[in-house]
Amino acid sequence: MAAAKEIKGNTLRVYLCLLRHGACELRDVQHEVGLSSPSLASYHLGRLVEAGYVKQDEQGRYVATGETSGEILAGYSKIGAAVVPQLLFFALLFTILAAFFSFEVLTTGNFEAYLVAVTLAAVAALWYETVRLWRELVA
Numbered sequence: 001m002a003a004a005k006e007i008k009g010n011t012l013r014v015y016l017c018l019l020r021h022g023a024c025e026l027r028d029v030q031h032e033v034g035l036s037s038p039s040l041a042s043y044h045l046g047r048l049v050e051a052g053y054v055k056q057d058e059q060g061r062y063v064a065t066g067e068t069s070g071e072i073l074a075g076y077s078k079i080g081a082a083v084v085p086q087l088l089f090f091a092l093l094f095t096i097l098a099a100f101f102s103f104e105v106l107t108t109g110n111f112e113a114y115l116v117a118v119t120l121a122a123v124a125a126l127w128y129e130t131v132r133l134w135r136e137l138v139a
Contacts, residue, residue: 006047006051007047007048007051007053007072010033010035010040010044011044011047011048012072012137013033014029014033014035014041014044014045014048015048015053015054015064015072016083016137017029017032017033018048018054018062018063018064019064019078019083022063023057023059023061023062023063024061024062025060025061025062026038026041026042026045026062027041029041029044029045029062045062048062048064049062052065053065053072075087075133076133076137077089083137084134085129085130085133085134085137087126087129087130087133088130088134090126091123091126091127091129091130094119094122094123094126095123095127097119098116098119098120098122098123101115101116101119102116102120
């Protein structure tokens with residue numbers, strides 16, 4: 001788990017590129033991630049291979065090993081090619097609930113205002129944490 005903490009910045013971006021696109025050659029990774037040289041791409045791929053998160057196939061392409069992605073992506077979920085913070089789902093749920101409660105209070109007055117305030121506070125906290133995790137992932 002200590003190695004997963006070292007995987008950040010461009011090395012993490014290289015790993016996410018391999019997760020999204022599957023097997024890639026060195027130059028594909030360089031262009032996709034926007035690295036300035038093949039040697040820089042090779043450096044980041046080497047770090048990932050050394051840590052056991054990436055391997056090379058018979059054709060020399062790099063592939064992310066799926067069984068280790070949980071270590072790097074703790075707190076995130078992979079949905080198709082996208083990697084999103086797990087808190088995103090709770091943030092969406094509470095946003096919908098806050099909208100519903102707010103609508104009910106404004107139209108019928110059946111729900112108490114403090115219920116709306118508590119829900120809005122939960123929504124604000126969840127969105128803050130979701131955005132913080134998302135920025136950490138792509139930084």
